[in-house]
Amino acid sequence: MLTAAILVPAVAAAALVLGRSWGEATTRIVAVVASAVPLVLLVGTWIRYDTGGTQPFQLVEETDWIPTLGVGWRLGVDGISLALALLSALVFVVAVSYPVDLMGRHRQYRAWFLFLEAVSLGVFLSIDLLLFYVFFDLSLVGMYFLIGRWGHGEARAAALKFFLYTLAGSLVMLLGFLALYLQTDPLTFDMRVLIATQPLAGRGATAGLALLAILVGLAVKTPLVPVHTWLPPAHVNAPGPASAILAGVLLKMGTFGMIRIPLSMMRATFETYAPVLVGFALLSIIYGALVALGQTDLKRRIAYTSVNHMGYAVLGIAVAGALGSGEEAGRRLALTGATVEMVAHGLITGALFLVAGSFWTRTQDYDMDHYGGLAGTAPKLTGAATLAAFASLGLPGLAGFVAEVQIFVGTFSVYPWAAAMALLGVLITAALFLQMVQKLFFGDLPARLRGFVDLGPREALALLPLLVLVVVIGVWPTWLLDLLTPSSEAIVSAFGVR
Amino acid sequence: MDVGHLAPEIALVLGAVAVVLVASFTGRDRQWITTPVAALAVLASAGISLGLARGADQQLTFDRAWALDGATQGAELIIAAVTLACLLLSAEWFRTDPRRGEYPAVMLFSAAGAMVLAGAADTMEIVVGMLLVSVTGYTLAAYHRASPAAVEAGMRYFLIGALTNAVLLIGVVILYGSTGTTNLADTASALAAGADPVAMVAVVVCLAVGLGFEIGAVPAHIWVPDVAQGSPAPSAAFLTVVPKVGALVALVRVLQVLPADVVGWRPLIAVLAAVTMTVGNLLALWQDDLRRLLGWSSVSQAGYALMAIVVIDRAVMALPSLVICLAAYASATTAAFAVVTELRGRTALADYRGLASTHPWLAVALVVSLLSLVGIPPLGGFVGKLTLFTATIDGGYAWLAALAVANTVLSLFYYLRVIAPLAFDTSPRPAPVLGQWAARAVAVAAVATVALGLLAGPLLAALDGALLLP
Numbered sequence: 001m002l003t004a005a006i007l008v009p010a011v012a013a014a015a016l017v018l019g020r021s022w023g024e025a026t027t028r029i030v031a032v033v034a035s036a037v038p039l040v041l042l043v044g045t046w047i048r049y050d051t052g053g054t055q056p057f058q059l060v061e062e063t064d065w066i067p068t069l070g071v072g073w074r075l076g077v078d079g080i081s082l083a084l085a086l087l088s089a090l091v092f093v094v095a096v097s098y099p100v101d102l103m104g105r106h107r108q109y110r111a112w113f114l115f116l117e118a119v120s121l122g123v124f125l126s127i128d129l130l131l132f133y134v135f136f137d138l139s140l141v142g143m144y145f146l147i148g149r150w151g152h153g154e155a156r157a158a159a160l161k162f163f164l165y166t167l168a169g170s171l172v173m174l175l176g177f178l179a180l181y182l183q184t185d186p187l188t189f190d191m192r193v194l195i196a197t198q199p200l201a202g203r204g205a206t207a208g209l210a211l212l213a214i215l216v217g218l219a220v221k222t223p224l225v226p227v228h229t230w231l232p233p234a235h236v237n238a239p240g241p242a243s244a245i246l247a248g249v250l251l252k253m254g255t256f257g258m259i260r261i262p263l264s265m266m267r268a269t270f271e272t273y274a275p276v277l278v279g280f281a282l283l284s285i286i287y288g289a290l291v292a293l294g295q296t297d298l299k300r301r302i303a304y305t306s307v308n309h310m311g312y313a314v315l316g317i318a319v320a321g322a323l324g325s326g327e328e329a330g331r332r333l334a335l336t337g338a339t340v341e342m343v344a345h346g347l348i349t350g351a352l353f354l355v356a357g358s359f360w361t362r363t364q365d366y367d368m369d370h371y372g373g374l375a376g377t378a379p380k381l382t383g384a385a386t387l388a389a390f391a392s393l394g395l396p397g398l399a400g401f402v403a404e405v406q407i408f409v410g411t412f413s414v415y416p417w418a419a420a421m422a423l424l425g426v427l428i429t430a431a432l433f434l435q436m437v438q439k440l441f442f443g444d445l446p447a448r449l450r451g452f453v454d455l456g457p458r459e460a461l462a463l464l465p466l467l468v469l470v471v472v473i474g475v476w477p478t479w480l481l482d483l484l485t486p487s488s489e490a491i492v493s494a495f496g497v498r
Numbered sequence: 499m500d501v502g503h504l505a506p507e508i509a510l511v512l513g514a515v516a517v518v519l520v521a522s523f524t525g526r527d528r529q530w531i532t533t534p535v536a537a538l539a540v541l542a543s544a545g546i547s548l549g550l551a552r553g554a555d556q557q558l559t560f561d562r563a564w565a566l567d568g569a570t571q572g573a574e575l576i577i578a579a580v581t582l583a584c585l586l587l588s589a590e591w592f593r594t595d596p597r598r599g600e601y602p603a604v605m606l607f608s609a610a611g612a613m614v615l616a617g618a619a620d621t622m623e624i625v626v627g628m629l630l631v632s633v634t635g636y637t638l639a640a641y642h643r644a645s646p647a648a649v650e651a652g653m654r655y656f657l658i659g660a661l662t663n664a665v666l667l668i669g670v671v672i673l674y675g676s677t678g679t680t681n682l683a684d685t686a687s688a689l690a691a692g693a694d695p696v697a698m699v700a701v702v703v704c705l706a707v708g709l710g711f712e713i714g715a716v717p718a719h720i721w722v723p724d725v726a727q728g729s730p731a732p733s734a735a736f737l738t739v740v741p742k743v744g745a746l747v748a749l750v751r752v753l754q755v756l757p758a759d760v761v762g763w764r765p766l767i768a769v770l771a772a773v774t775m776t777v778g779n780l781l782a783l784w785q786d787d788l789r790r791l792l793g794w795s796s797v798s799q800a801g802y803a804l805m806a807i808v809v810i811d812r813a814v815m816a817l818p819s820l821v822i823c824l825a826a827y828a829s830a831t832t833a834a835f836a837v838v839t840e841l842r843g844r845t846a847l848a849d850y851r852g853l854a855s856t857h858p859w860l861a862v863a864l865v866v867s868l869l870s871l872v873g874i875p876p877l878g879g880f881v882g883k884l885t886l887f888t889a890t891i892d893g894g895y896a897w898l899a900a901l902a903v904a905n906t907v908l909s910l911f912y913y914l915r916v917i918a919p920l921a922f923d924t925s926p927r928p929a930p931v932l933g934q935w936a937a938r939a940v941a942v943a944a945v946a947t948v949a950l951g952l953l954a955g956p957l958l959a960a961l962d963g964a965l966l967l968p
Contacts, residue, residue, distance in 0.1 A: 068818075068958040069885070130884075134875035141874060148922050156918055163914060167872075168907040174884075175899055178891050 001045055002075040002125050003061050005038035005089070006118050013114035016107045024106045028097075031110035035096045035117055039089035042082070042121075049082055051486050057127050057192060065131070070181075070188035074128035079487035080259060080339050083480065084252055085124040087346045090469075091248040092117040094462045095241035098354055101361060102150070109150055113241070116142035120249045124256060129177050129189040133170065136221075136257070139250055140166050143234075143242065151237040152360070158233035165220055165230035173217025173257075179210035180265060194265045207269040214262055215277065222254030222310045225284045235303035236366065240357015243299065247306050248350035252342050255313045259335070259491065263321050267495050270321040275415075277318035282421050284311030289428035293435075298366045299356045301436060305392060306349055308425055309400075313341045315422060316407040319414050320488070323495045327413040331495075334410025335488040340480065341403035344391070344473060348400060351388040351466040355381065358459055362452060368436060373445030378454040382441045384463050389433040391470045394426055398474035503559045503566050506547040506574050507613045513539020514606035521599030529599035533589045536602030537582060540609070544578035547571055556965045558619055562683055565619040565751065568964020572821035573616035573747045576828050579946070580739045581609040583832045586939035587732040587839045590932045601641060605736060608634035612744030615712075619968060621670040621680045624709075624748050628666060631712060631741045632659045638737060639729040651728030655721040655737075659711060662718045666708020673701045673752075683968035686755035698761035705752055706770055712745035714738070714800040715774045723781075726793025731843045734789060735835030738796040739828045742803075746824065750807045754966060768808045768898050775801025775901070779908045789845045791912060792834055795871060798909060799827050802902060805886055809893025810966065816893065818961040819885035825957075826870060826878030826950050833867035833943035840936040841929055847916060852925025860931075861920050863944035868913040870947045873906055878950025885958075 012034030016027055049058055057076035065071045077085070095113065102109050119142060122135030140163055148159035181189055183199035200207035220227045235243050262270045288307030295301040316338025320331045358381065360366065375382045391398035404426065412419040455463070473480055501508070516539065517532045524531055556567040564570075585602055592598035611630030618624045636659065640652025674680055676697045677688035689698075711718040726734045753763050778798025785791040806820035837860050838845065854861040870879035883906070890899040931937070950957065 064955060066881070066955040066958055068955070068962055069888075071955075134880075137875050137880075141869070145921065148918060156922060160911075160914055160918065164907060164910060167910055168903075171873075171903040171906055175887065175891070175896070175903060178888050178899075179896075182888065182892055 009114040010118035016111035169220030176213030243353035248346040281315035285425035330413025337406025344399035372443040509543040510610040517603035570617040615744030616747040638733040647728035662711035669704025712741035723793030731839040771804035813889040813892035815889035823882035826882040829946040853920040856928040
């Protein structure tokens with residue numbers, strides 16, 4: 001079933017490449033249906049998933065790929081990966097169906113999206129370290145072509161920068177993976193073995209260097225300050241749906257990787273360096289928020305809030321690994337909060353970038369100063385954008401709040417000073433989102449925006465599931481927490497077991 | 499003494515003789531017949547090589563002058579495959595050339611020379627292989643004698659070759675002088691009894707320079723971009739791949755017998771690898787000519803392959819990674835040059851603008867080949883780099899792996915300088931293409947590039963237990 005979730009979009013992508021005679025409407029239907037199949041399959045997986053199970057990974061599917069190297073097609077889920085895979089599948093359905101200027105190449109555009117969906121699900125579902133790497137790298141290729149071909153403005157330079165930065169990150173990470181791998185006996189990339197045996201435990205400098213390599217690679221993807229500089233140009237120049245995927249799905253690969261690999265496979269080393277990671281997370285939170293506040297470009301502003309929000313997620317992960325404090329309850333809370341933040345940020349920022357894409361299709365302009373008073377002419381757009389903005393600044397009753405409150409409470413019990421500094425970030429984001437909403441939707445309507453069209457039915461329908469989930473998670477998060485909590489608690493309680 | 503063990507090489511030589519005879523006794527309009535004759539010889543050679551299933555039979559044979567082992571077999575199969583692809587490419591490229599009949603013969607001799615290099619277990623045999631592959635190589639490079647670019651490429655190739663062949667000979671002579679034997683197995687035992695460090699350093703340097711010529715390694719690498727750019731496109735594909743395969747196996751075979759505790763050849767080769775990959779990549783960065791860019795990329799790829807030699811005998815994956823790296827490099831480079839050939843040798847990067855819209859399949863093949871050279875999974879180049887990095891870290895040369903990572907990122911930059919215009923721009927009109935046979939070569943090489951990655955499991959399993967004798 002997990003294999004099918006990866007293969008169906010991949011095969012559909014190949015079919016789109018080959019189906020030369022297909023019209024625009026046909027490829028749209030093929031793409032939407034093929035992108036929805038994994039969502040259905042993953043909901044089926046969710047129903048079969050046992051939240052009380054004792055095995056770290058469930059519903060495992062396994063076949064050999066390169067047995068000599070101990071590499072296999074190994075797929076499986078825990079609560080965290082299942083939640084992120086579900087989120088990804090949903091964001092992909094929405095992004096694929098969202099209308100955008102296809103520049104006359106609808107087949108290729110949709111084929112790349114489906115390819116990207118297959119590899120993104122692959123990242124979350126793999127329980128083989130090398131398979132994880134393969135999918136991680138392939139996600140760069142897909143995104144490179146989407147930004148470069150269907151982006152606007154400085155698209156090609158942005159795509160190049162994105163590919164160079166993130167490939168550098170992933171290759172450095174590969175060296176770290178190999179350091180882990182070479183300590184296993186017999187040699188294997190099986191994550192279950194790597195988690196159970198902690199291959200680099202007690203190996204001093206080697207372990208430190210491997211952790212550094214892996215964290216640098218993941219930090220580029222997350223992205224953490226100071227290796228975030230590829231993100232703003234990539235977001236600004238990418239088409240709206242690709243930005244939504246980049247923020248909603250691809251960034252999660254970084255934080256997901258941190259939970260899955262260093263936090264789970266290198267506990268002792270992670271514990272030593274957790275305070276350093278806390279420092280970088282705080283830097284991202286404050287710096288991301290401050291720089292976002294300074295942007296007048298709508299997409300740049302949202303892009304920098306991603307740096308800020310992913311900083312919260314990293315903060316939660318780092319706190320979870322800070323064993324020295326002894327505050328196990330707080331650390332569990334922080335990790336659960338980080339995982340909820342990942343889901344919430346995927347939904348909220350996905351929606352925000354799609355809204356930004358709608359602005360671009362109407363006016364080819366992202367400068368917020370050129371807008372105003374749209375609340376009257378485009379009420380649906382105003383409603384959607386305002387709801388997403390409030391969720392993003394952490395308004396109680398919406399998804400962002402559930403995540404952030406857990407991270408802060410968890411962090412407070414371990415590092416009170418860090419929680420205090422992170423709260424500063426929340427204040428700044430509140431200010432910047434309120435200012436954004438005010439600039440775009442209130443005040444005087446410029447004359448040239450008289451004909452501004454409200455959200456069309458396809459756009460509204462696509463945004464609806466994201467926004468509904470933002471509210472549902474905010475009001476009644478239990479169903480999500482039931483899925484996430486057992487897995488994050490298992491990861492945290494494994495610390496200190498020698 | 500078993501002549502049968504040399505049958506893959508003999509098949510090529512007999513094929514070359516047959517080609518020469520056929521070319522002499524057929525009319526000008528029937529000269530194309532020599533290409534299928536040569537192709538049959540190559541197929542026979544590959545078939546025999548596969549049939550000599552080596553496994554437990556790996557041995558020194560032919561009076562211990564020939565290494566019948568996994569390394570030789572791997573090189574033979576790669577060389578045969580690339581030669582076959584280059585023959586396909588040459589079929590239409592030389593259609594109007596009155597001297598097309600002999601071209602396959604020269605190529606077969608050159609391929610045989612490369613195979614001799616790979617299997618040689620005797621230093622004099624290495625010299626013979628080197629001379630055979632070089633002399634025929636000059637001819638292949640300058641086959642268009644009316645083209646100034648081709649003649650210049652051939653001339654530069656020849657001058658550097660003459661010089662480095664002499665250096666190789668000096669190295670071989672010093673080694674003979676210190677041990678009294680040219681046989682590698684005897685050399686190993688003679689050196690185990692005691693060796694003069696100064697002589698050994700001289701041997702390592704001379705061999706690295708002499709064999710480094712055909713490997714395309716610094717400092718004798720400057721012919722590579724010229725040949726890649728100026729010689730006939732099928733020759734460029736052949737010369738950037740086939741001699742490199744043979745010479746790399748020859749180098750690792752000799753170095754292996756030198757005592758690493760007396761002469762620190764590992765660090766020396768590590769530095770050579772580092773310099774070669776960095777120089778190749780830096781000079782490829784701003785090339786506006788695709789063939790020249792591929793030439794510099796070929797230099798940098800030689801640097802990666804040398805990494806495997808550094809850790810030979812120190813990491814289990816060293817030999818498999820060398821073979822996989824060479825196979826992946828061979829298929830990807832052949833695919834890239836095949837696209838160039840199919841597009842009638844067009845070479846300016848600007849001419850590739852919009853290729854994805856005019857010739858989508860050629861564009862796909864070129865992108866696959868370049869991404870494989872970067873090492874993007876799941877292509878062949880990825881498995882090459884993966885095994886290479888594993889072996890290098892395992893062998894204690896993590897810094898070299900880190901440098902290779904930096905170089906890989908650097909290389910992505912120039913490969914994307916090719917990919918971006920061909921994928922993102924649009925072109926007003928389709929470019930003329932060469933023909934069906936070249937298109938088939940493109941397809942075969944591109945599919946091989948993908949298959950080497952996806953089928954890495956069985957491939958590595960087959961290499962399990964492969965030896966590098968003596």
